[in-house]
Amino acid sequence: MAQAINQALHQAMGADDRVVLLGEDVGRTGGVFRVTDGLQEAYGEARVVDTPVAESGIVGAAFGMAVAGLRPVVEIQFMGFTYPAYDQIVSHVGRIRNRSRHRFTAPMVIRFPYGGGIGAAEHHSESTEALYAHTPGVKVAVASGPRVAKGLLLAAIEDPDPVIVMEPIRLYRAIREEVPDGPTIVPLGVAEVVRPGSDVTVVAYGSMLRESLRAAEVLEGAGVSAEVIDLRTVSPLDADTVIASVERTGRAVVVAEGHRTAGMTAEIAALIGERALYSLLAPVERVSGLDTVVPLKRAEQYYVPDAARIAAAAARTMEA
Amino acid sequence: MAQAINQALHQAMGADDRVVLLGEDVGRTGGVFRVTDGLQEAYGEARVVDTPVAESGIVGAAFGMAVAGLRPVVEIQFMGFTYPAYDQIVSHVGRIRNRSRHRFTAPMVIRFPYGGGIGAAEHHSESTEALYAHTPGVKVAVASGPRVAKGLLLAAIEDPDPVIVMEPIRLYRAIREEVPDGPTIVPLGVAEVVRPGSDVTVVAYGSMLRESLRAAEVLEGAGVSAEVIDLRTVSPLDADTVIASVERTGRAVVVAEGHRTAGMTAEIAALIGERALYSLLAPVERVSGLDTVVPLKRAEQYYVPDAARIAAAAARTMEA
Amino acid sequence: MQPLQILHPDGTLAAAPPVGRDEARRLFAAMVHARVYDRKATAMQKQGRLATYAPFEGQEAAQIGSAAALRPDDWMVATYRDAAAMWMQGYLWEDLLLGRIGDERGGSPPEGVPVLPPSITVGAHMLHAVGLGWAERLRGEDRIAITYFGDGATSEGDFHEAMNFAAVFTVPVVFLCQNNQYAISMPVSRQTASATIAQKADAYGMPGVLVDGNDVFAVLAATAEAVARARAGEGPTLIEALTYRTGPHTTADDPGRYRSGDEAAAWRERDPIDRLRAHLRAEGAWDEAWEQGILDEAAAAIEAAVARAEALEVWHPREIVDGMYAEPTAPLLRQRDALLRDLGES
Amino acid sequence: MQPLQILHPDGTLAAAPPVGRDEARRLFAAMVHARVYDRKATAMQKQGRLATYAPFEGQEAAQIGSAAALRPDDWMVATYRDAAAMWMQGYLWEDLLLGRIGDERGGSPPEGVPVLPPSITVGAHMLHAVGLGWAERLRGEDRIAITYFGDGATSEGDFHEAMNFAAVFTVPVVFLCQNNQYAISMPVSRQTASATIAQKADAYGMPGVLVDGNDVFAVLAATAEAVARARAGEGPTLIEALTYRTGPHTTADDPGRYRSGDEAAAWRERDPIDRLRAHLRAEGAWDEAWEQGILDEAAAAIEAAVARAEALEVWHPREIVDGMYAEPTAPLLRQRDALLRDLGES
Numbered sequence A, B: 001m002a003q004a005i006n007q008a009l010h011q012a013m014g015a016d017d018r019v020v021l022l023g024e025d026v027g028r029t030g031g032v033f034r035v036t037d038g039l040q041e042a043y044g045e046a047r048v049v050d051t052p053v054a055e056s057g058i059v060g061a062a063f064g065m066a067v068a069g070l071r072p073v074v075e076i077q078f079m080g081f082t083y084p085a086y087d088q089i090v091s092h093v094g095r096i097r098n099r100s101r102h103r104f105t106a107p108m109v110i111r112f113p114y115g116g117g118i119g120a121a122e123h124h125s126e127s128t129e130a131l132y133a134h135t136p137g138v139k140v141a142v143a144s145g146p147r148v149a150k151g152l153l154l155a156a157i158e159d160p161d162p163v164i165v166m167e168p169i170r171l172y173r174a175i176r177e178e179v180p181d182g183p184t185i186v187p188l189g190v191a192e193v194v195r196p197g198s199d200v201t202v203v204a205y206g207s208m209l210r211e212s213l214r215a216a217e218v219l220e221g222a223g224v225s226a227e228v229i230d231l232r233t234v235s236p237l238d239a240d241t242v243i244a245s246v247e248r249t250g251r252a253v254v255v256a257e258g259h260r261t262a263g264m265t266a267e268i269a270a271l272i273g274e275r276a277l278y279s280l281l282a283p284v285e286r287v288s289g290l291d292t293v294v295p296l297k298r299a300e301q302y303y304v305p306d307a308a309r310i311a312a313a314a315a316r317t318m319e320a
Numbered sequence C, D: 001m002q003p004l005q006i007l008h009p010d011g012t013l014a015a016a017p018p019v020g021r022d023e024a025r026r027l028f029a030a031m032v033h034a035r036v037y038d039r040k041a042t043a044m045q046k047q048g049r050l051a052t053y054a055p056f057e058g059q060e061a062a063q064i065g066s067a068a069a070l071r072p073d074d075w076m077v078a079t080y081r082d083a084a085a086m087w088m089q090g091y092l093w094e095d096l097l098l099g100r101i102g103d104e105r106g107g108s109p110p111e112g113v114p115v116l117p118p119s120i121t122v123g124a125h126m127l128h129a130v131g132l133g134w135a136e137r138l139r140g141e142d143r144i145a146i147t148y149f150g151d152g153a154t155s156e157g158d159f160h161e162a163m164n165f166a167a168v169f170t171v172p173v174v175f176l177c178q179n180n181q182y183a184i185s186m187p188v189s190r191q192t193a194s195a196t197i198a199q200k201a202d203a204y205g206m207p208g209v210l211v212d213g214n215d216v217f218a219v220l221a222a223t224a225e226a227v228a229r230a231r232a233g234e235g236p237t238l239i240e241a242l243t244y245r246t247g248p249h250t251t252a253d254d255p256g257r258y259r260s261g262d263e264a265a266a267w268r269e270r271d272p273i274d275r276l277r278a279h280l281r282a283e284g285a286w287d288e289a290w291e292q293g294i295l296d297e298a299a300a301a302i303e304a305a306v307a308r309a310e311a312l313e314v315w316h317p318r319e320i321v322d323g324m325y326a327e328p329t330a331p332l333l334r335q336r337d338a339l340l341r342d343l344g345e346s
């Protein structure tokens, strides 16, 4: 997946010289996960900028660049280090268009690795996309694999509004997939039915898509046909695709590795209850992380949802 | 309500000299809303500290004080200015206990005015409690009037863990209510059935409680008996009280003035769907703010939910 | 550090002024004009026609003098208290008023005016100026950026990050701090333990300049130099303009709670308009009729601006979701429809 | 600014050392001991027994010298790279290892050890030290706080806010910056445009001291003075200790991508342990057997620590919610029950 993202950045920078990259260690070393490898050599230090260690500074300065007409793509080293920039994002990046009634805009991308699964140090396994989905004026895309990662990132760079693009850490090196060579777009705000099914709808995104597909296979073995949806963007959220599916299946499991309370599983479950209540044959099952800090390596597996927990939740909806 | 909070602070500071206040303009002027009026005179500049304009600094330093055994009570001038401190809250205040497996703790309070209704400038009408409810390790209480404000604040100061206490701006001067003179506690994590009813459950808190009670009166006029619950804390959320009520009424309206997506109405609606699905006679109605910036004065009324919208939502549940 | 001074408080010259007589008169007219606006806005707030308002009386020289050093296409990112500077750079009084009335359209200056809507949060906006200036440099343009902020804002982490980025990347930006001695109730001595704000520049390897902020010539000279440096690719400068807000922090504030009448009176002696008037009079470049003419013109212009701002109808609730994205998203459209239904407008 | 130096790189003295011979030997032993730990941890990471590890080789003098200036009850707030300093102040090797193994219990030093778990986020923790020191002052205690951070951390807004609060409120805190020349791949020259980090102190009205960070005597002397100032109620000090990390940023990093072998070799000539050894030898206070004894003792102690850390069983999933609050909340208890049900353990 890292390679697909790298390719997208190459294509975007090659095609449009308004695109500039900023981040900690993105240039000389090509980033902690080598996602920006080779870009500084190709496009120079002026366009691929190694910044001081200051996340608010990176986002705030990139915001100014975007207002001035550039297309900055910011890398924050890990999701846990986006928080010092939260004020810039919520108070300015997401607001300048409304504040100026379209006179000024901030077409920029903020991308970062997120989520658990590699036993990283504290702060390196965050999955708090709900926070950004709750933040007006930004869009939030979550990559679930190389093809989607590339397509979402290119869509984000083209978008006239600020877009956050989240990349599951554990997929950087884990997933191989055919990715179209050319510049492909995955539209923002459109979910994808990745695996059709008829008994239960599994709504997932990002790192949880693969687990959900694995769960679907397990379920198939047990005679349960699961439809798996990749949301691809959590804001705006494509409720129509989810609702249409649940209206057919009558059952739903919603999956996200972030914390539970006021997380994305809450929103999706609430939407289903709102718009498909009379189709529901069983309560919507939420499979999520806990309302705890993500545990360190030795106990992380108790926190991050996996295929087994998703399959078990689906099975419960079948029993109800 | 400002007076009740002031009284609580007086009592806490008088009873326990570990309690110190920090914030912008809290001392000499007694704060923008005069909530801390007279406290610096009473307890001195060392315990009622006018700080530089630096929210991360205030929270981060107070956190250190709490770890050292003091009981800091921080005021952030408006909720919109808590964001520069968000990293301190999510990465440290809410985590030190878990990070050190109880060796170090941060018993501290972060209180601030929130919400709309007075036509304030941008950033002065935020209601993003969902963000803090989604943040592990902190508790989040929301005052709905003088008595509850006092009781929650005193409970928060006594709590062994960090507590955020939110105070609706528009109630500072608007509500008069008998408040017990002595130090009364409103326990954290316990909702209150403020008005019993049998047809529909209205779940609210903070600024929306009064609107919900008004809606209940309107509904009563229309022959609908609404039960109104004041959550009082949104984290931890007292789901049992909500579920018990919905199991009786079969209908629910959940109200919050914050943004809709992944907001508190999502969590409460999801909980009801999860635990009371078979009792539901109608979809849960969510009455919330929009996924927009809170509009400025001239259009604010379109954003902030009011009694009419709550009553209309309840009526819809009756029709279903 | 001694503040740069060109005009003594009594209007006599300490050094040669940076501009000729006509330009000096133009500066005087602008300061008077701005003060008329400020007093009008304060009065309107008292009448309930504006929400809160943050008056800048006393700070006219700092704002007008610095803005006068700019080219019309230079970027400006300023605060709620910097209406005079913003107006100098092309923002309209009526748009400034609209914001204070509580209407988002006040955030939209005429197309081509390179001034962002006033920053309400303290601190964050300085980074925006850094980004704006940086973008121009990357494009090979010689537009620069200026950002205005107060003494209180220097305590925010974003001030530090902005200064550091600007210096590390040699960004063409001017940091113009109006040290008006207070951040709401907090005197600058409790904001920082350093003797001056200007000296903070050294921490970033950037020049820092202290100027008498009530001396329009000194402010103009210092800013012009900083602008020239920036435009020449030599990077940022921090300017500390020592000044005083004569009025309250905002119309909701009572300065009597935290500062003495003596202090305010002493600063009134250093009023920037009086000072320039004394100089112009001594030069034979001022007479009462001329000033009255400015006042009348300003009053008329501002009345017209008020009328235009107040005439604007509140937008229809249908428009509530229109500002968030280039196109409203599906969830927003649903929310709008629900709102219109609730309002009986669908 | 010339860095304070007491020991020349060749081990000769530039000035009188701040400690006698026994204490110098104790410092040497501690540095050697710490290096044994560092190499062991690096090796364990390569064997997959630790998650990532951030080696401190080359920085022993900066950490041991500064920590030696503390009283055992002084607070310490340090980073992922400061194991040597933390150990000097009472944190156990086994707890440091546990954290790296990926076990929260590593964040819990023995009761009474006034050292917070290592900070993984860059910047935020300096404010915690300010709060700790401030609290002691409010209580009338003379405990002080010290905080360790790198050159990169000085770019974060929280560095600025911490320095400013400490100076404004005369907090007894020592800011100990180990300028090891890099923040991951970024050289300090791209982190800040100021010539030194020490000079940043002036922006806060605080003394700033530059010391040769590979000179354990200089570091100790400078820190002792700063600690004395703090303890006497005279407020904070910023110390910049010039040093170098000999190894990679963490075990996941390849320094060959961003720095030259020559540079690393030049710094190796300034190795803090070699330098002190040369001095001790010249004084007749060192012999090979003695050093071998230290090495053996350290190896044994650290093997024992490793064994204890690795012997600790993973906690039961039941305990997953136990760390968040004094008592788990109702939602957490429900989540725990659901987890145990899913694990078939309920």
Ligand SMILES: Cc1ncc(C[n+]2csc(CCOP(=O)(O)OP(=O)(O)O)c2C)c(N)n1
Pocket: B024, B053, B055, B077, B081, B084, C081, C120, C121, C122, C123, C149, C150, C151, C152, C153, C154, C180, C182, C183, C184, C249
């Ligand atoms: C981030 C943030 N924190 C707090 C506030 C509240 N506030 C508004 S103005 C102000 C004081 C600012 O002082 P200064 O920077 O000196 O500017 P002045 O008002 O004196 O022009 C404060 C604390 C804010 N607007 N934004």
Ligand SMILES: Cc1ncc(C[n+]2csc(CCOP(=O)(O)OP(=O)(O)O)c2C)c(N)n1
Pocket: A024, A053, A055, A077, A081, A084, D081, D120, D121, D122, D123, D149, D150, D151, D152, D153, D154, D180, D182, D183, D184, D249
């Ligand atoms: C807030 C935050 N941003 C980014 C990171 C990622 N990161 C870890 S260490 C580091 C470099 C820190 O450099 P420095 O302060 O010089 O300390 P050193 O590692 O050299 O000891 C970075 C950027 C982080 N841990 N926290």
Ligand SMILES: [Mg+2]
Pocket: C150, C151, C152, C178, C179, C180, C181, C182, C183, C184
């Ligand atoms: Mg000020």
Ligand SMILES: [Mg+2]
Pocket: D150, D151, D152, D178, D179, D180, D181, D182, D183, D184
């Ligand atoms: Mg470093």
